[in-house]
Amino acid sequence: MTTITDEELYLNAEVLKGKVVLITGASSGVGQATAVSFASYGAKVIIGDVDLAGAKHTVRECLRVGGTIGSDAMVQKCDVTSWEEQVALFEAGYKKYGRIDYVIPNAGIVGDGPLALSKRTKDIPNKPDTRTIDINLVGVIYTIKLGQHYLMKNKPLGPMAIIFVGSMAGNQGFPRAEIYSATKHGLIGLCRSLTEDYRAQGIRTAVVCPWFVDTPLIKTDNRVILAGAPFTPINRVAGAIVCAATDPNWETSGASYNLPDDGPVMRTERHELSVGVYKILTERINTLIKVETTINRYMNIVSDLFMLAAPHLTIVAFVLPILAYWLFTRWMNS
Known part of the structure; x- marks a missing residue:
């Protein structure tokens, strides 16, 4: 396990100038902070989100921090559970910028209610809501499938990466958020399973797993449970994503970048x-x-x-x- 300081997170970020990154779910929270971080180093940012108003605000922030150094940003409405809308997103971004270098499938939700029953009931339980799986896992599968296709269209190829946004709930079971936890476990499994195939194509991969970040995703009941516990700084999560994408060391491809509290990032190399x-x-x-x-x-x-x-x-x-x-x-x- 390797500890990474905040300064080291951006050690290789200069390679982002002129590069193109596609991020889903960047209207607020981690996605927005990540988009702005990439733009601050001169990257062009493609944003796909169902919240157009929030995404347009992110575009303005990207231009504010990076407009003078060649950054640019665009947004297209995209429901990640729709294959057709994701295809349209990638096509629009590729048409505008001529290439895509980094893909961040960030869109996700926590979901509603626990899966486990708290008491015996006479009635048949309600059908579980699997929308969390549709967004957090199926949507990500769509994004990375398209992402690999568009990355491999680049000429010349250059540095490329697909970085998953996981959670500490993917390393540790999380009671009362079982389906969410299962989707984040799934992302870690995807990352580990795809590492060698991606490496053969010159594509880095990694999964960034933060603890709770103070974003709109956290509901009131969760805030009550978390009272007194530290949140993970959102800019540190964004920095971990930048670090995972730009690290030139292939030995760290497939690694997990863990943020278990408000302390530094801890990288765990992929093991078999x-x-x-x-x-x-x-x-x-x-x-x-x-x-x-x-x-x-x-x-x-x-x-x-x-x-x-x-x-x-x-x-x-x-x-x-x-x-x-x-x-x-x-x-x-x-």
């Missing part, structure tokens, strides 16, 4: 099970990924060379029959 069949399975999967990536890389090179040569091949295909006919007639007349 190395007992029993897990070591063999991991080695085989990683080898398969490397072989597949190598084949795809060479196929892309061949495809690019063919595209470059295509105009000349057309000329050759036109000239060769004429040349062959000329040689044939010469031979016949000789």
Whole structure:
């Protein structure tokens, strides 16, 4: 485990100048603070959110802090549970800026009510509300699927990252917020499972897991329970996301950046099970990924060379029959 000071969070942030970051759920809270942090280092920011008024305020803040150094920002209304709206978001951002370098699937909600029953009842319980899963997990899956596609369209590629916004509730079960906790556990699982595939494509990944941050997501009953407990500073969470995205060290890709209280960020490097069949399975999967990536890389090179040569091949295909006919007639007349 590595402790990261606030100064170290922005150690590599200068690489953001001129880069393009897409963030979902940036109308307030962590998403807004993260968007502004990226913009303050010269990044162009694409914001997708259902709250257009809040997102437009974030755009103004991005321009305020980074407008003089080349930053820009745009917003498009986007419900992350809609695949079509996410496609439209990525298309709009790519059309405006010509590339996307960093993707932050931040949109999320806490959800309503506990899953566990507090007492016996005669009646059949109400159907659980799974909207939290739709937003926190399914929506993120949509974002990262599209994110990888658009990152790989970049020419030249350059530094790229997909950074998940998790929670300490993803490291530790959280009573009375079971579905929320399950979604955040799921994000950690996604990050760990995708690390090697992403690495093979030159894409960093990590998951940032804060404790409670003082944002509109925290409801009154939660505030009562948390009375006297420190909140995690929102700017430190944003800094952790910037750090996770810009760190050039590939050994930290797939790591968890934990903020368990109001103290510094603690990075836990990704680990793999190395007992029993897990070591063999991991080695085989990683080898398969490397072989597949190598084949795809060479196929892309061949495809690019063919595209470059295509105009000349057309000329050759036109000239060769004429040349062959000329040689044939010469031979016949000789």
